[in-house]
Amino acid sequence: MSNGVHEIEDSKLLFVFGYNGADSHPIVARRIVRAKRKGAQIICVDPRRIETARIADLHLQLKNGSNLALVNSIAHVIIEEGLCDDKFIEEHSSGFDEFKELCKKYSPEAVKDITQIHPDDIRKAARMYATSGQSMILYGMGVCQFAQAVNVVKGLANLAIMTGNFGRWAVGIGPVRGQNNVQGACDMGALPNSYPGYQNVTVPEIRAKFEKAWGVPLSDKVGIPLTQVPHYVLHESEAKKIRAYYVFGEDPAQSDPDLAEVRESLEKLELVILQDIYMNRTGIYADVILPSTGWNEHDGVFSCCDRGFQRIRKVVNPPADANVLTDWEIISRISTAMGYPMKYDNTEEIWNEVIDLCPSFTGATYEKLEKYVNIQWPCRSKGMEDKGTSFLHKDGKFANPDGKAKFSSIDWQPPTELENDEFPLIFSTNREVGHYSVRTMSGNCRLLRNLEDEPGWIQMNPELCEELGVKHGELVKVISKRGHCVTRCLPTDRVKKQAVYMTYQWWIGACNELTIASLDPISNTPEYKYCACRVEKIEDQAWAESYVLKEYENIRRSMGIELEKGRKAI
Amino acid sequence: MNRYVQGDPLLCIGCRTCTIACVVAHEGKRIYEIDPDGYDFHPRLKVIKTFNVSVPVQCKHCENPACKAVCQSQAIYVQDGTVLVDREKCIGCKSCADACPFGAIRMVPLGFETNPDGTRRSVAHKCDLCFGLEGGPACKRVCPTEALRLVESEDLAEMLALKRGNVLLTASAPEINRVN
Numbered sequence: 001m002s003n004g005v006h007e008i009e010d011s012k013l014l015f016v017f018g019y020n021g022a023d024s025h026p027i028v029a030r031r032i033v034r035a036k037r038k039g040a041q042i043i044c045v046d047p048r049r050i051e052t053a054r055i056a057d058l059h060l061q062l063k064n065g066s067n068l069a070l071v072n073s074i075a076h077v078i079i080e081e082g083l084c085d086d087k088f089i090e091e092h093s094s095g096f097d098e099f100k101e102l103c104k105k106y107s108p109e110a111v112k113d114i115t116q117i118h119p120d121d122i123r124k125a126a127r128m129y130a131t132s133g134q135s136m137i138l139y140g141m142g143v144c145q146f147a148q149a150v151n152v153v154k155g156l157a158n159l160a161i162m163t164g165n166f167g168r169w170a171v172g173i174g175p176v177r178g179q180n181n182v183q184g185a186c187d188m189g190a191l192p193n194s195y196p197g198y199q200n201v202t203v204p205e206i207r208a209k210f211e212k213a214w215g216v217p218l219s220d221k222v223g224i225p226l227t228q229v230p231h232y233v234l235h236e237s238e239a240k241k242i243r244a245y246y247v248f249g250e251d252p253a254q255s256d257p258d259l260a261e262v263r264e265s266l267e268k269l270e271l272v273i274l275q276d277i278y279m280n281r282t283g284i285y286a287d288v289i290l291p292s293t294g295w296n297e298h299d300g301v302f303s304c305c306d307r308g309f310q311r312i313r314k315v316v317n318p319p320a321d322a323n324v325l326t327d328w329e330i331i332s333r334i335s336t337a338m339g340y341p342m343k344y345d346n347t348e349e350i351w352n353e354v355i356d357l358c359p360s361f362t363g364a365t366y367e368k369l370e371k372y373v374n375i376q377w378p379c380r381s382k383g384m385e386d387k388g389t390s391f392l393h394k395d396g397k398f399a400n401p402d403g404k405a406k407f408s409s410i411d412w413q414p415p416t417e418l419e420n421d422e423f424p425l426i427f428s429t430n431r432e433v434g435h436y437s438v439r440t441m442s443g444n445c446r447l448l449r450n451l452e453d454e455p456g457w458i459q460m461n462p463e464l465c466e467e468l469g470v471k472h473g474e475l476v477k478v479i480s481k482r483g484h485c486v487t488r489c490l491p492t493d494r495v496k497k498q499a500v501y502m503t504y505q506w507w508i509g510a511c512n513e514l515t516i517a518s519l520d521p522i523s524n525t526p527e528y529k530y531c532a533c534r535v536e537k538i539e540d541q542a543w544a545e546s547y548v549l550k551e552y553e554n555i556r557r558s559m560g561i562e563l564e565k566g567r568k569a570i
Numbered sequence: 571m572n573r574y575v576q577g578d579p580l581l582c583i584g585c586r587t588c589t590i591a592c593v594v595a596h597e598g599k600r601i602y603e604i605d606p607d608g609y610d611f612h613p614r615l616k617v618i619k620t621f622n623v624s625v626p627v628q629c630k631h632c633e634n635p636a637c638k639a640v641c642q643s644q645a646i647y648v649q650d651g652t653v654l655v656d657r658e659k660c661i662g663c664k665s666c667a668d669a670c671p672f673g674a675i676r677m678v679p680l681g682f683e684t685n686p687d688g689t690r691r692s693v694a695h696k697c698d699l700c701f702g703l704e705g706g707p708a709c710k711r712v713c714p715t716e717a718l719r720l721v722e723s724e725d726l727a728e729m730l731a732l733k734r735g736n737v738l739l740t741a742s743a744p745e746i747n748r749v750n
Binding site for chain 1: 587590
């Protein structure tokens with residue numbers, strides 16, 4: 001995020017785009033609620049009537065997959081009505097003329113059918129955003145999980161640049177990241193193209209720095225994105241093939257799109273290693289399982305989505321007979337066994353190495369993390385007076401070579417797999433508040449399991465339910481070109497008739513059987529938010545209920561879970 | 571006046587933290603026992619979600635409770651400004667659930683208690699404002715958006731005064747001037 005999460009509540013206008021804070025991050029949603037209480041206006045852009053939409057001054061219930069058409073249209077209105085911050089554009093940006101030209105064809109009337117939003121509402125949103133004086137954009141997976149994702153982010157950035165909403169308190173653009181510490185994973189270089197601290201692997205000086213620090217020669221080639229692993233296992237030439245897959249803290253056999261293809265590649269791999277705190281579905285395919293400690297059993301540093309480093313601390317010891325190690329101890333041992341002796345005594349030693357190699361993290365010492373609790377990078381100096389950076393782009397300075405923000409002129413592109421006669425509905429994944437990610441942690445929390453359990457729900461408009469003759473709680477079959485699953489019907493008028501929604505954490509109601517592995521060309525994030533599906537009524541509900549129970553037992557058995565310990569019926 | 575917990579739909583984000591807290595408060599340490607099914611998961615409130623509203627619904631602790639009036643077995647009583655159910659006396663007739671205008675009472679099976687004939691006991695179940703538990707209503711304490719409040723008589727007076735004050739907003743300008 002360009003600005004801090006703590007700044008949200010001071011904004012005068014929150015433009016919440018494809019971000020459902022209440023279900024994804026209640027703690028961030030709290031800031032949105034506080035902003036509202038302090039008098040902020042809220043524009044919510046979401047195809048569903050999410051919690052934020054209820055308290056919004058304006059809810060643009062757009063058609064799924066029309067993001068960039070809407071964003072460009074808002075820009076069109078801002079230009080047309082002379083609401084731009086001309087001084088900011090002149091002094092701190094480049095490429096505006098080209099962008100202005102592009103926007104000409106995106107009048108609210110021109111995108112009315114694509115977005116399903118009344119032109120007056122687009123105009124109203126544009127005026128509100130451009131004139132509040134302090135507007136902040138928050139976006140989430142409703143932007144990122146499309147084949148056209150990065151370009152929508154650039155489109156949202158265009159809005160912030162053209163209205164001068166950068167480089168001040170409580171403005172900017174905020175990707176509220178999908179997972180806890182996913183920002184940390186990126187910060188630490190868990191990306192195919194960078195070392196820790198966003199230092200590119202292809203830059204010779206940077207490679208030389210890391211080679212010197214670690215005493216080994218390093219590759220100068222960009223690696224393979226996670227979501228392309230199935231392709232590299234199944235379809236690549238012998239020389240380029242991936243043969244071994246070391247998975248930790250992930251469950252691709254549950255979380256990745258098109259699970260049939262994921263399973264095929266996990267089966268084809270010569271070696272699968274799983275490192276996790278509980279058994280999961282990927283574990284079924286693992287040759288080796290390395291049990292590690294949970295979030296409360298080890299120390300470390302997390303990064304918040306707003307670039308804030310915070311320490312996490314061990315609160316309990318793992319059971320003495322558990323035979324588990326922390327992730328960093330396991331990595332050290334594997335590395336040592338493979339011929340590179342890696343030895344640390346504690347996480348502070350590791351952290352000191354990280355900050356010394358990453359100029360933008362250098363100042364975030366354990367001492368300061370202890371004292372100030374939260375340090376947002378960039379924090380370049382170890383002196384106690386450098387407390388980090390709450391908001392980026394101060395005085396209109398941007399990270400491009402010319403120091404200016406760049407307008408991106410990009411056309412809207414429709415999603416990959418559109419609804420059709422055989423599959424007439426839009427299928428989208430979403431979140432629910434009680435369960436985190438693939439449920440490896442929350443599914444093992446008994447209370448959260450009580451709150452929601454297998455086989456999960458599919459959100460359907462009541463009219464659609466009536467047409468299909470399905471009622472609340474009934475088991476239904478959901479089918480796409482790639483697979484199917486069984487789940488329960490949840491009628492709700494918070495969704496439109498044209499689209500249905502499921503969460504991705506259930507083993508029986510595994511909606512990733514349906515999703516499409518269509519990737520954004522830049523981020524390689526899959527299009528979880530759009531594919532075509534149909535929902536079928538199951539006439540024999542008694543059969544369906546017993547199928548769910550049996551299937552659940554089968555999965556648990558395949559994962560080595562003791563069934564005789566007993567549990568209540570689902 | 572009997573106290574009650576009131577949710578504000580403008581603050582509620584429908585996260586159901588209150589639902590979990592309710593069970594934790596009433597089940598106590600049992601939930602941390604080894605057997606994952608060694609407790610009853612029966613929240614005493616229900617978060618409802620309509621097109622425009624998300625809010626927990628629970629007992630209003632009425633001054634003249636309909637549930638108490640219809641109870642055949644004197645299982646429903648009022649103590650310290652709280653409407654309570656005596657599970658021992660409850661015969662599971664469901665009249666109270668039917669009588670409650672807010673849908674705040676439901677029938678729940680007790681996992682660890684049986685009738686003399688061995689059948690599972692089922693009783694009326696409702697908010698008891700965490701009666702006898704330290705710290706007051708758990709739902710209110712855990713709400714991340716402070717959407718829940720425990721309404722005492724002075725709070726009610728304040729709420730009503732605020733609403734009466736709002737009359738000024740719709741009054742004509744000369745009226746406002748005269749009031750000031």
